[in-house]
Structures are given as C-alpha cells and as structure tokens.
Amino acid sequence: xKKKIVTxxxxxxxxxxxxxxxxxxVQGTWNLxxxxxxxxxxxxxxxxxxxLGGTSFAFEDGKVTIQMESTSEVSEGTYEVKDDKVTISTxxxxxxxxGTIEKDTLTIDIPDxxxxxxxxxx
Numbered sequence: 001x002k003k004k005i006v007t008x009x010x011x012x013x014x015x016x017x018x019x020x021x022x023x024x025x026v027q028g029t030w031n032l033x034x035x036x037x038x039x040x041x042x043x044x045x046x047x048x049x050x051x052l053g054g055t056s057f058a059f060e061d062g063k064v065t066i067q068m069e070s071t072s073e074v075s076e077g078t079y080e081v082k083d084d085k086v087t088i089s090t091x092x093x094x095x096x097x098x099g100t101i102e103k104d105t106l107t108i109d110i111p112d113x114x115x116x117x118x119x120x121x122x
Contacts, residue, residue, distance in 0.1 A: 025101050026059040026079065026086050030119035033105075038114050057088075057106070057119060064088055 032055040035042040047053040047070075054069025059079055066075040066088075077090035086106065089096040099108040104121040 024059070024061075024081060025084075026081055026106065027061075028059060029122040030057045030059070030106050031122055032056065032117060033120045034118045036116040036118075055117075056122075059086075064090075066090065 032047065032052065035047055035052065044053060047055075051068060051071045051073075054067075056067050056069070058065040058067070062078055062080070064077045064079045066077070067073075075090045075092055077088060079086055079088045081101075084101050086099045086101060087096055088099070088108075097108050097110065099106050106119040106121070108117045108119070109115070110117070
C-alpha cells in the first residue's frame with residue numbers, strides 16, 4: 001500500500017512539473033521580415049520610409065516590448081498565448097492585435113488596415 005501511495009505521489013509531482021515546464025512558444029525576440037498591404041508586398045526600404053523598418057517584438061513572461069528602430073519608438077504591453085494564437089495589447093493603444101504562430105513565424109493580420117505583418121524569431 002505504501003508503494004502505491006509513493007508511486008501516486010511521484011506521478012503527481014511529475015505531472016505538475018511537466019505542466020510547469022510548458023514552453024511559451026512566442027518567448028524571445030521576433031523581427032519584422034515582410035509586410036503586405038492589400039495584395040502588394042512591401043519592401044524593407046518602403047517599411048523604413050513609413051516608420052516600420054526594423055520593428056521587433058520582445059516577448060517574455062506575459063509582457064511584450066515593441067521597438068521600431070526607424071523611429072526609435074518603444075511601446076510596452078502584454079500578451080496571451082492560446083494554442084497557436086497570440087493576442088497582443090499595448091499600453092498606449094485601445095486596440096489589440098492577434099497573430100498566428102507557426103514554428104519560427106508570427107503572422108499578424110490587421111484587417112481594418114488590410115495589412116499583414118510577418119515576423120521571424122531571432
């Protein structure tokens with residue numbers, strides 16, 4: 001009986017540690033790779049000229065820092081991950097953005113502006 005109790009206790013500890021070790025799929029730094037406006041792909045030079053060049057997202061422990069290299073603008077916010085979706089809310093904007101994670105690619109669609117931003121994990 002003692003063996004069963006010890007075995008069940010060890011199984012509970014193992015299961016708890018596996019849940020605690022679940023890795024955050026977006027944690028790390030992501031750099032803007034490309035953008036599409038309507039059906040047109042935007043070049044890095046064009047991104048630079050409209051202030052989006054060098055944009056990166058740094059995700060860690062539910063907090064996100066968005067840095068726009070071309071304008072030196074930095075925004076802070078929070079994020080939530082559910083399955084392969086991430087929702088990003090910034091402190092200085094009323095709206096939030098949603099994206100899809102697939103391996104090392106994060107795709108954010110902004111429907112009201114007909115834009116798609118594609119980020120690659122660094």
